[in-house]
Amino acid sequence: MPRVSISDTNQTLEVTSGETVYQSLLECCVELPHGCLSGSCGACRIEILAGKENLIEAGLIEKNTIQSLKEEFQTKRGEDFTGREIRLACRAKLTGDLLIKIIK
Numbered sequence: 001m002p003r004v005s006i007s008d009t010n011q012t013l014e015v016t017s018g019e020t021v022y023q024s025l026l027e028c029c030v031e032l033p034h035g036c037l038s039g040s041c042g043a044c045r046i047e048i049l050a051g052k053e054n055l056i057e058a059g060l061i062e063k064n065t066i067q068s069l070k071e072e073f074q075t076k077r078g079e080d081f082t083g084r085e086i087r088l089a090c091r092a093k094l095t096g097d098l099l100i101k102i103i104k
């Protein structure tokens with residue numbers, strides 16, 4: 001079984017392959033921040049610190065939301081996500097181990 005480690009909490013959980021990061025962690029009783037659960041609001045944003053190759057490629061909805069988030073963070077927070085792997089936990093399906101960070 002794949003393992004997801006959460007850098008913020010130092011938790012490592014064994015999860016089910018093929019599910020979204022959000023759903024797989026919820027099954028382990030870890031609920032990530034969320035809103036729409038459909039890829040539109042960006043509330044479930046996470047940074048992939050390791051294992052990005054173990055995620056199925058983002059679809060158009062996820063890509064568009066991430067692009068908007070990056071622009072918003074740059075404008076409002078002065079935070080630059082260039083070169084960093086940002087994904088939406090409610091959309092990103094995993095196939096192997098991950099190390100993630102919750103973006104607040």
Ligand code: FES
Nearest residue numbers: 035036037042090
């Ligand atoms: S919960 Fe809204 S984009 Fe994931």
